[in-house]
Structure formats: structure tokens, C-alpha cells
Amino acid sequence: MNEKLERTLLSKFPEIFNIKESDPDDYLWGIDCGDGWAPLIAAMCxxxxxxxxxxxxxxxxxxxxxxxxxxxxxxxSGADDYCNGVIDTAVAMSYVTCELCGNKGVMARGPKGWVRVLCDQCRLDNPG
Known part of the structure; x- marks a missing residue:
């Protein structure tokens, strides 16, 4: 995920990401996914x-x-059954959401063997 989107999520949900006042201003938590899933993560958080x-x-x-x-x-950590349902819903949405742009996507294996969820346009633009 690009730094700007990650910093936005960290600033909106500091408790979820356990951000402390002592953390440096340029701190990145390490959300390791495509930008298209940022709205899924934000809704979940x-x-x-x-x-x-x-x-x-x-x-x-x-x-x-x-x-x-x-x-x-x-x-x-600390999730109850309700929270696990919220998390499972976000994960389920990632099966049909392009990880790059957030549009409707389809899971498929690329020519290099990587499994990705991409929309038609992102699949054309990113054939790997």
C-alpha cells in the first residue's frame, strides 16, 4: 500500500494500529497489500x-x-465473534475487489504463477 494511504489509515484509526505518541511522524505500520483494498480496510477498522x-x-x-x-x-488481537464476522466480511470482499484500483475484480493466476484479484483493466496493465 502506498505511504499516503497507509498514513491516512493510521491517523484515522490509531487505536486499531496501536499508534503511540512516541512513534515518529514518519512511522509506517506495514500494511502489505494493494491500494485498492484501502476502502475495505478502512470500513473494517x-x-x-x-x-x-x-x-x-x-x-x-x-x-x-x-x-x-x-x-x-x-x-x-482482542476480537470477539462479532469482530471476527466484520473481519471475515472484509476478507470475503477482497475476493471480488481489484487489489490495485478497488473496482470489481476476479481472482486468477497470472502468467508468472501469482494469484491476484484484478479488474480487467488492471490485469491488462499488470500482466505479471
């Missing part, structure tokens, strides 16, 4: 933080967000 705020539960914290085997993989 918004719902998770709402759950924490509305129920006074302990803070849910992301431990890993990445692209693996063609889909979004998310790991959180």
Missing part, C-alpha cells in the same frame, strides 16, 4: 472501533494486514 467504543470492550488491535494467496489476510 471503522466497524471494529465502533464496536469497541459502543461496548466499552478492551481495544481490538491489528497484528497483521497483508495480501496472501490472492486475498486480504487480517489478524487482530
Amino acid at each position: 471503522r466497524q471494529l472501533q465502533f464496536r469497541v467504543d459502543a461496548t466499552a470492550r478492551p481495544q481490538i488491535v491489528a497484528t497483521e494486514i497483508k495480501h496472501k494467496m490472492g486475498i486480504l489476510r487480517c489478524t487482530f
